Amino acid sequence: MALDEESARTGVPVWWVAFAMAVDKLRAEYPEDFSAWGVNPDQRSGTVWFVGAVPEGVSDRFAGIGGVTLRGDYGVKEIVYQQFASDLHRELTEHLGSLATFSTYADDDRRVIVVEYGRSVAGDPVTKRTASLIEQATEGLALPTGFAVEYVPMDVSLIAAPELLHGARVIADVCTGAFPVKRKGGNELGILTAGHCPGTGSYDGTPDAFHSPYPYSISTESGPGGGDFRWNHSKYGLSGLTFVGHGRPLAVFNSRAGVTSGVHVCGYGKTTDRKCGNVAACDVNTTATVPDNGVTYIVGGLCRMQAAMTAPGDSGGPWFVGSTAVGVHHGRAWPGGPSAFSRVNNALWKTRVNLVIDAAGNTIP
Structure with missing residues (x-):
């Protein structure tokens, strides 16, 4: 996963991000052997389990990360x-x-x-x-x-809590949420945001607002279907409304769509508020280095703007066209470069959620 000059300042343990990305690749390459994985409370160590014996060569995948224990004989995929x-x-x-x-x-x-x-x-x-x-x-x-x-x-x-949380408010004082979502096939509600943003913590001033991260709730991948996104499992109800700028009414995003170059889009982030501009290119891949361990990651499927119009803290915020959701803010397309976001269609598909449109938890497919 790419951590650019904006996302690297969120204070999120970069070890966790590197570990999660390595596990995503391992899961795809060893579908018959992979069993489970977990992150320890220190957010700097974890374990990966396999159905039987640990496949040969797997330990090499984590050599540059450290703190990873590999275990076999879990017994079930x-x-x-x-x-x-x-x-x-x-x-x-x-x-x-x-x-x-x-x-x-x-x-x-x-x-x-x-x-x-x-x-x-x-x-x-x-x-x-x-x-x-x-x-x-x-x-x-x-x-x-x-x-x-x-x-x-x-x-x-x-x-008994009366709170109904809106989309696009502040996550753990360091990131912005995007759209309210609901897990496909379940009743779990949450807030979509960027993959490098915290999965737990406060939201819109409400402390400890999220459950522990839900399985498959994060995806940071390269390629045209990739991106940098996750959803945080909320302890509270969601209004179906999203904050789109100071002095503006809350919005309901009742449709989602892909975008391409030339499309005029708007976005919101806690630092820079609302901004709009034209998309310069999509299916952009960016590479960056994690500061703590020097590991380089690639994120694909990004759309970049024509100019830099965001700042640290905007990560995870929504991008939209009218009442249509189109993206989740990533950061910069490259260090010092223009702003870039992940496509919302990729985010919803990869993390298995749908957009919530009202307080009853109704969604759009």
């Missing part, structure tokens, strides 16, 4: 338990139509499939009877090897 979590969500939806808020996901580090449930359609906390029905619906299911199911009631303070 990542795609198997991730698919189980997705199928379980559909199963619960059929049995528990009265629930408006619940989600399922795999915590591969602890080897559990988490079922997190919240309030009913009426807005009340889930009753003991409904919680019992959730557990009954999972009885007898063939779990992935070594996994168990864990039932977690959502924190009461979060269930």
Whole structure:
């Protein structure tokens, strides 16, 4: 992943970014062997697991990163338990139509499939009877090897929280959010932003606003379908509205589209506010060096503007044409160069989310 002169100042642990990018490549190259990965609380070390033995030569992939432990004999492929979590969500939806808020996901580090449930359609906390029905619906299911199911009631303070968060507000004081999103096939809500921005922290002044990063929530890739983006799993409801500039009404982005050179687009960032200009070129690849370890990354699929019109802190902000979402701000196309953004279509596809258009969590495909 490229860290340009803007994104490198966000204060995000660059080790984490380098590790995540290496894992993305490893997952693609070893689909039958790859099992799981995790980042330790220090954000400077982590572990990668494999179904059986660690494939020969894999350790060389992490030689320039450091702090990585490789382990074998996990016993199950990542795609198997991730698919189980997705199928379980559909199963619960059929049995528990009265629930408006619940989600399922795999915590591969602890080897559990988490079922997190919240309030009913009426807005009340889930009753003991409904919680019992959730557990009954999972009885007898063939779990992935070594996994168990864990039932977690959502924190009461979060269930009752009145906050509805908007898109494009400040993330952890160092980045800008982009559009409100919802996970495909699930109820998890979040804020789209840049991949090099924090995955946890405060949002619009609300402390500890996000859950731990959701699986597949970050993608930093080269090539025409690539880009620099992630979505942060919100603990709060989303309004479906996005901030697009001081003194301007909040906007709903009810469509998304690709862009090409010559298109006039506008963007918002916490540092420079609203700005507009013409796209100079797309499918731009940029290369930069991570300051802490000297590792060089390539990000592709970027669209660059004709001029530099952004500054540190704008990273992750939205780019748009009218009510159509087109991009997520990356930084500069090269050090000292013009501003550049990732295509929103790539971001939504790679991170498996859709744009949210209202407080009910409705989305556009």
